[in-house]
Amino acid sequence: MTSIFEPVLADLGERQRDEILAAFAAVEQSPEPVPEAVAAGLRDATLRRSVAELLHLIGRTLVRAGPGTWTSGYRDDIAARLTADGGNPLPLADRAVLTLVLIHSVAIPRTEGTLSGDSWVEGTPTPIEELQRRTQLPRGELRQSLGRLRAAGLVRVVPARLRPGTVPQNTAYLPGPQFHRLTEAARRRLQEELILAAGPDTPLAAAIRRRRGPGPDGETGGDADHEKRMQ
């Protein structure tokens, strides 16, 4: 069978093809963003353009995760079609737990002004005790959910931040490395979905609804659509 990538690779030498395919595999398969130092296909701007072309053919796009690091994510137009039917591959409990981590680790610190930027990877770790307190899941199910989310790269475990005068906490969670895969538009949409869910009557929510306009696309695609844009 002819590779789907032939239109991009056909006229290139063997070495260039290998470097482009290796960089493609690295950004698609690596659980963490890939430093361009390890892959010539990411270091060289011309080769990197070819990597982006390969990704485009299969509904993906190259995402800059930080200075000199790269990953891949869903193209925005493809993500919209993937989530159009409301389907979501994560079990309901996992979605609920992930949303709690997003709210406590990123959304609240951002609202309080202690966290800037639009990244969903950095934030204030959410202690396991906070998750136990806020969730309606039994402890065993919460633990299993966190295990699955961790294996999927959607949450990560970090040492809990010590607050003066409190007992040290065991474990805390931050959103996982898969959140690097969100494009700028997907990061913005996730923020908007949380605003619409947490404060539907606020002027900010009204402005978001106005900008999105009427119709099914203007009503929100659900507050957990973002998972599909990752992985």
Place this chain on the structure above:
Amino acid sequence: MTTPTTTDPVRSKKHTSPTSPSRPTGPDDTALAWARARAGGPLRVPAGTPAPAGMLRLPEPSGDVAWLVPQVPETADTRVLAELGLAGPLLEQPNDTARLLAAVLRCCWEDPLAVIWPGTSAGSAAVLAVFGELTGPRDEMAHRRSAVAALRRLDQAGWLLWDETGDTIRLGPRVALWSGSELTTLRQLWRSMPEPASLPGSAS
């Protein structure tokens, strides 16, 4: 060898992809089909659905449905991560998960010289008996719990097909992507494992 990963989100087995058999496949339809497979594992489509570019079409033995599995060149598979010194995906309970996949391989690939997919169905008792041989003695409850957890992970990721109602297990469509050299290694592994029929408790 391509590492079995459970990082893929859960795929809905009951759901058949809406790809219509007659619809022409344009570049965006191809991109969408690849993205759907990335998000939810191999695509289950009505038989006769043309394969989008670069996807392998695997008809089910029953004849009414087929699987579409994305196929990248060998130089672009997960082995690249190790070559570049990058960490691979995190796997829950990697040892038990790998042992269970090995047990399914031993039970469902009856003739290791034949093509690996679709293979045959095996009862869960046979798979659990081989799995028990690979893990060593364990408390019966712990044995069953770890086997079921591994079955669920591998089923969700498309490495095997677990019919919970019928209590049978088959290899999943992803195994059809294993290369010739990977199959050579797997044949050696196959020969080193106990035959299911020789094990007590292997009959359902």
